[in-house]
Amino acid sequence: MPMQSLDYQVVERAIEWQAAGRTVWFCTVLSTFGSSPREPGSLMVATSEGEHVGSLSGGCVEEDFLARLAAGEYELSAAIVRYGAQDDDPESSPIRLPCGGILEVLVERMFATPENQAHLEQVKEALSGEKTGQEDLARHIRLTDGKCWLDAIEPTGPRVVRQKGDEVAKVRVGPVAKLILAGYSTVAAACANFAISLGYQVVLCDPREEVARNLDLPEGAEFIAQLPSLYIASPGACTPSTAVVAATHDPRIDDLAMMEAVKTSAGYIGVMGSRRTTRLRAERLRRTGGLSEAEIERIHMPIGLDLGSKTPAEIALAIVADIVRVRRGRALADL
Numbered sequence: 001m002p003m004q005s006l007d008y009q010v011v012e013r014a015i016e017w018q019a020a021g022r023t024v025w026f027c028t029v030l031s032t033f034g035s036s037p038r039e040p041g042s043l044m045v046a047t048s049e050g051e052h053v054g055s056l057s058g059g060c061v062e063e064d065f066l067a068r069l070a071a072g073e074y075e076l077s078a079a080i081v082r083y084g085a086q087d088d089d090p091e092s093s094p095i096r097l098p099c100g101g102i103l104e105v106l107v108e109r110m111f112a113t114p115e116n117q118a119h120l121e122q123v124k125e126a127l128s129g130e131k132t133g134q135e136d137l138a139r140h141i142r143l144t145d146g147k148c149w150l151d152a153i154e155p156t157g158p159r160v161v162r163q164k165g166d167e168v169a170k171v172r173v174g175p176v177a178k179l180i181l182a183g184y185s186t187v188a189a190a191c192a193n194f195a196i197s198l199g200y201q202v203v204l205c206d207p208r209e210e211v212a213r214n215l216d217l218p219e220g221a222e223f224i225a226q227l228p229s230l231y232i233a234s235p236g237a238c239t240p241s242t243a244v245v246a247a248t249h250d251p252r253i254d255d256l257a258m259m260e261a262v263k264t265s266a267g268y269i270g271v272m273g274s275r276r277t278t279r280l281r282a283e284r285l286r287r288t289g290g291l292s293e294a295e296i297e298r299i300h301m302p303i304g305l306d307l308g309s310k311t312p313a314e315i316a317l318a319i320v321a322d323i324v325r326v327r328r329g330r331a332l333a334d335l
Helices: 006-019 060-070 114-128 186-197 209-213 228-233 251-261 275-287 293-297 312-327
Strands: 024-033 043-046 052-054 078-083 102-110 137-142 148-152 168-173 178-182 201-205 222-224 242-246 268-271
Touching: 006 024, 006 043, 006 052, 006 114, 024 168, 043 060, 060 078, 060 102, 114 148, 114 168, 178 186, 178 228, 178 251, 186 201, 186 312, 201 228, 228 251, 242 251, 242 312, 251 268, 251 275, 268 312, 275 293
Parallel strands: 178 201, 178 242, 201 222, 242 268
Antiparallel strands: 024 043, 024 102, 043 052, 078 102, 137 148, 137 168
16 A cells, blocks of 8 residues: 555545534645745644644644634634744744744635535545556645635646745645665665655565565665566556666666656656666667657666765765656756
8 A cells, every 4th residue: 555645644634524524724834945844735734622633844833823723813714824934924923933944834724514525535535646647636725715626737846836926826736756666776775765764655676586685675665576677567656756766787677677667657767877888778778678769768867966976875865866856847957
């Protein structure tokens, strides 16, 4: 079963409270400036009795929000509250964040109506990742009256889109990001460590018996004793939120993984190797794999940002950083 994110748990609890006829306050981090432990798009849900699931920053912000909620604030269908903003900001809270940070939160008051329950069920389904080939969706919230709906969204880009003055905020919702590591190596193990710390679901596939005997993966990473290409080709293995990385230097594993990955909707596909190795691999993929130029263009090779990396950990850092860059829709020229 796919790993469920904290945001999935937030929506699941909101649905339970709504089913019991309770009004909930559904909170979304819209933007952060400076120090903040929760990224834009992160969720929290609360009731007027002080129950809550999820977080906005991991501390005083939640305490302040719950206290103000208990005092009868947030009666509008949708409101924006700022933490760490200037004193003359009428929508700001007196709470100050570390390092001068600013946090902007959208608060939606959701009565227990069939429409709200149906909307949250759709959000839950989008976050579950259980549909084969499921893509991210955009949750639109109209700030004037709290009306919300789901629509299609481009495969990559920021989690929240809202310009100052816009009446509608757009929040990306989709399954937890996933990293498929095609074959084990010290670089793959380091990639797994970074990805787990970023909240990714990590799956490493390798059919070699000697690998299974000496495997060293972080807690939370899943190991499948199977040829990576077979797993990649299996229904539901790859979605636009999936990255496929081959870092073994074994063309029998790496090439087959690339040949299958380009047939999927995976949002990031990459393979490790020098520039010379990359040229030879591209030729093999054309000749033996029958890949088109468009399919080869989808493959990041050599993989990762050019950081001058030398050690396995440095190479893994460059790889995972590039995965995040692509997932957030940032061009190399923008870095």
